[in-house]
Amino acid sequence: MTAARKKKSKLPAIIGFTVLAVAAIALLVLFGPNLRRTRYFYVHTGATYDQVLATLRDSGYVRDVKSFDAIARAAKLPEHIHPGKYELKGGMSNYAIIRLLHSGKQTPVKLVINKVRTRHDFIALVSSNLEADSTQLMQLLSDTSYVSEFGLDTNTILCAVIPDTYEFLWNTSADKAFRKIQKNYTHFWNDDRRQKAHRHGVTPVEATTIASIIEEETNKADDKPNIASVYLNRLQKGMKLQADPTVKYAVGDFTIRRIAGAMLNDPSPYNTYAHTGLPPGPICTPSPATIDAVLNAPETDYLFFCAKSDLSGASVFAATADEHMKNARAYQQALNERGIH
Numbered sequence: 001m002t003a004a005r006k007k008k009s010k011l012p013a014i015i016g017f018t019v020l021a022v023a024a025i026a027l028l029v030l031f032g033p034n035l036r037r038t039r040y041f042y043v044h045t046g047a048t049y050d051q052v053l054a055t056l057r058d059s060g061y062v063r064d065v066k067s068f069d070a071i072a073r074a075a076k077l078p079e080h081i082h083p084g085k086y087e088l089k090g091g092m093s094n095y096a097i098i099r100l101l102h103s104g105k106q107t108p109v110k111l112v113i114n115k116v117r118t119r120h121d122f123i124a125l126v127s128s129n130l131e132a133d134s135t136q137l138m139q140l141l142s143d144t145s146y147v148s149e150f151g152l153d154t155n156t157i158l159c160a161v162i163p164d165t166y167e168f169l170w171n172t173s174a175d176k177a178f179r180k181i182q183k184n185y186t187h188f189w190n191d192d193r194r195q196k197a198h199r200h201g202v203t204p205v206e207a208t209t210i211a212s213i214i215e216e217e218t219n220k221a222d223d224k225p226n227i228a229s230v231y232l233n234r235l236q237k238g239m240k241l242q243a244d245p246t247v248k249y250a251v252g253d254f255t256i257r258r259i260a261g262a263m264l265n266d267p268s269p270y271n272t273y274a275h276t277g278l279p280p281g282p283i284c285t286p287s288p289a290t291i292d293a294v295l296n297a298p299e300t301d302y303l304f305f306c307a308k309s310d311l312s313g314a315s316v317f318a319a320t321a322d323e324h325m326k327n328a329r330a331y332q333q334a335l336n337e338r339g340i341h
Helices: 003-031 049-058 065-074 094-103 119-129 134-141 144-148 174-188 191-199 204-217 224-237 244-251 261-265 288-295 321-337
Strands: 039-043 084-088 109-113 164-168 304-307 315-318
Touching: 039 049, 049 065, 065 094, 084 094, 109 119, 119 134, 119 174, 134 144, 134 174, 164 174, 191 204, 191 288, 204 224, 204 244, 204 288, 224 288, 224 304, 224 315, 244 261, 304 321, 315 321
Parallel strands: none
Antiparallel strands: 039 084, 109 164, 304 315
């Protein structure tokens, strides 16, 4: 066999190997890993494909942006951009990433709401977890016409926020997010709870406001029903509540440990030492358990309570002013001995 024939006989093998190599590279580009590590990728409402691609490139979501772009355009991803939060797992291929973004299948956001004290706190919590615009949410909750849809006003609007875990799509709007949260409030206040509130002579909003004060008073679950009885008794007798947490809310300092002096005369309508009756709205978002403590408050003759002198966090209750002053002096002495001001 001549050298020319030997060379010619190897040509099909070389071509075959080249084709296989090109095919292997193509498959690697399409299905091989392109993402460095698992991360969440956010597509904002109104974002264009070019903006999405720029974020993928600039934030290092993928290694090979050129191959991604070529495949994405072939798959018509530019025409199927869906806003949302997407979990891009480490090792995902171009094809897998493109398919996920193309589908619009988001990762749900679990928004955990515990105790928040102000509208600003609530808005900050929502806007830090969802795309919902903080400015728009503030405008909604400050709009008397909007909040009146829920039977509330701008002072009582946080009554609609029941601490719980809520599931949202990340791109949920401010309006839809609040309406979903408020729907839980509607479900919470069923006929049974409304009847219990009525028997105590309070509305759901008033019961929630009382519960918000108790939530700030103590972490002792066993004390909450008796504290509720104190406030309910005082309301019925037209006495000032004289609740320390309302003073902290009025002056805007929740770190205060002893309430005294000029603080007691703060003119804020939230200061229940200066004003008779309940404050204009809740001073935090109380837990369902604390609201139920109000609704299930026992009938007592208690009109006073204060912290125990052992500083355990528990409370001691009294029906008379003399008995209360004895308890209060013991507590104040305990604070003085420990240098707590």
